[in-house]
Amino acid sequence: MTDTRERARRVHFRGGGFAPRPVRLVGPAVFLVLVAAWEAGARTGVISPLVLPAPSEAVGALVELWVSGELWEHLAASLSRLLLGWVSGTVLGGLIGLAIGLFSLVRAGLAPLVAALFPIPKIALLPLFIIWFGIGEESKVALILFGTLFPTVIFTYGGVDNVDRTLIRMGQSFGLGWFSIVRKIILPGALPAILSGMRVSTAIAIILIVAAELIAAERGIGAYIQIAGSLFATDQLIAGVALLSVFGLTVNWMIARAERLLLRWRP
Amino acid sequence: MQLRIERLSHRYGDVAVLDDVCLVVDAGRIACIVGPSGCGKSTLLRLVGGLEEPASGQVLQVGEPPERSLNPLTYIFQDFALLPWRTVAGNVSLVLEDHGLSRDDREAIVGDVLARTRLADFRDAFPRQLSGGMKQRVAIARALAVRPAVLLMDEPLSALDSQTRELMMDDLVDLWKRENLTGIYVTHNLHEAVRLGHRIVVMSRRPGRVLETVEIDSPIWDRDPSDPALEITRQHLWTVMRDEARAVDLELTGD
Incomplete structure (x- = not known):
């Protein structure tokens, strides 16, 4: 006689995971723990003040900078x-x-040029820009213009290329004019890519401005860091770098806001 | 307005997609074009509406479109082609903005067509919030807004699930009844063809030629889907099409 009662086993759960979800307060907590450990290390002498100043000293340098009014100048x-x-x-x-996105002739002429010039580290061109535009503001502005130009070009025409062609045919089939199609279909369709490009170009701009100011400037956060470095005032150096980080975070936050506002329609 | 397709042939590079297609669609009639996939029926529709230029042959509009028609030849697309960044009302208003209408006139037309397609409550919704059937109703509302003389429909129900398709077919029958439209309706679904068309044109596989034309005389809004006569017509269409479809199935796809 066979056993009619087979053994029953529960099916094991093996799905789930691979779905990042927001966890609040962990990010700031990690930051605080790191800074606290750093501060403790500096106070107990584990970290020599020559190697790395305590965070509190960097804050002190920042306060000093603020009180003296130089902060705003820089x-x-x-x-x-x-x-x-x-x-x-x-x-x-x-x-x-x-x-480039709209005209084949412009694309054929400029796309290879852009591809060739984009990877050049623009900071290498600063001496040239100083010769062309002088040591003043113009050369630095030109450097940033040049540095942000190429990623913007590449992201913009990539965005235009990715606009759904059936939407363009739809516009034509309803008799929309050329400018209407560009303004109402192509530009909004390319906007997500353009905003992604802005994330890249703002980061590049911040890197370039500091690099330019390190080389040739009297005012500016880069100049402040440069002076601190040459005097081995490491507390001021850390303060300057912290300012840059806040800068980057602020810009990032602004772009995230713009995305949420302008791309509400996205699924 | 009558539509006359005369000896239309078309090719993409070396590939002939349409071969000597002739078809007349009389005013107030709906022609359904059926055929195996890749037979050039969508290409035919693009040629008819002027979105592509034929290699040879011509498409003629006979007679004047109604005076108030803003866009006599108007498409309804398979994938709806709604702008995702515009609301329902914005998508309809898009096609009115280049016609020199005042803001009030546009608003009035948008309100009217949304009411006619039972979308008035959804005018501020974005396409991502709508079901497939709702999206296609927005596309129909948009098409009605320009008061078309001829509707060119490219598998308008193919992207929908079968229940939604049934409901939408009823909607379309209502539309034919109310608006007295002329139309070309491309589909690969023979049920849709026998429900919605006065004339059904079966096309061959590529290069597409007209294999057979079947007329169904009963008024579209009186047709009962379970009517045996319709089922016989459908069966007949399928026997005409089956060998073509089977041959297509065994071909390598070119692209």
Whole structure:
């Protein structure tokens, strides 16, 4: 006689995972623990002040900078260069990218050129720019313009290329004019890529402005870091670097806001 | 307005897709074009609406379109072709913006067509929030907004699930009844063809030629889907098409 009662086993769960979810407060906690360990290490002498100053000293340097009023001078100098260079580079890059996306002739002429010039580290060209535009603001603005131009061009025409062609045919089939199709179908369709390009170009702009100021400037966060470095005032150096980080975070936050506002329609 | 397709042939590079296609669609009639996949029926529709230029032959519009028609030849696409960044009302208004209408006129037309397609409550929704059937109704509303003389429909129900397709077929029958439209309806679904067409044109595999034309005389809105006469017609169409479809199935795809 066979056993009619087979052994029953529960089916094991083997799915799940691979789905990142937001976990609040962990990020700031990691940051705080690191800074606290650093501070403790400096106070107990494990970390020599010559190697790395305590965070509290860097904060002290920052407060000093603020009280003396120099903070605003440096910030204003860096920000104005950044804004001027980035805005003009982005506008120009957007127009060139759009032209490459729309016209085969422009694409054939300019796309290889852009591909050739994009990977050049633009900071290597600063001496040339100083010769062309002088040691003042112009050479730094030109450097940022040049540095932000190429990623913007590449992201813009990539975005235009990716616009759903059936939407364009739809526009034509309803008798929309050329400008209407560009303005109402192609530009909004390319906007996600253009905003991604802005993330890249703002990061490049911040790197370039500091590099330029390290080489030749009296004012600006880069200049502040450069002076601190040559005096081995490591607390000021850390303060300057922390300012740059805040800079980058702020820009990132602004672009994330813009994306949420402008790309609400995305699934 | 009558539509006359005369000796239309077309090729993509070395590949002939249409071969000497002739077809007349009388005003107020719906012609369904059926055929195996890749037979050039979608190409035919693009040629008819002027989205592509034929290699030879011509498409003629006979008679004047209604005076208030903004876009006599109007498409309804298989994948809806709605702008994802515009709301329902924005998508309809898009096709009115280049015609010099005042804002009030546009608003009035948008409100009217959304009411006619039962979308008035969804005017501020984005396409991502809508089901497939709703999206296609938005596309129909958009097409009605320009007061078309001829509707060119490229498998409008193919992207929908079968229940939604049934419901949408009823909607389309209502539409034919109310609007007295002329239309070309491309489909690979013979059930749709016998429900929605006055004239059914079966095309061969590539290069597409007209294999057979079948007329169904009963008024579309009186047709009962379970009517045995329709089923006989459908069976007949399938026997005409079956060998072609089987041959296509055994071909390597060119692209």
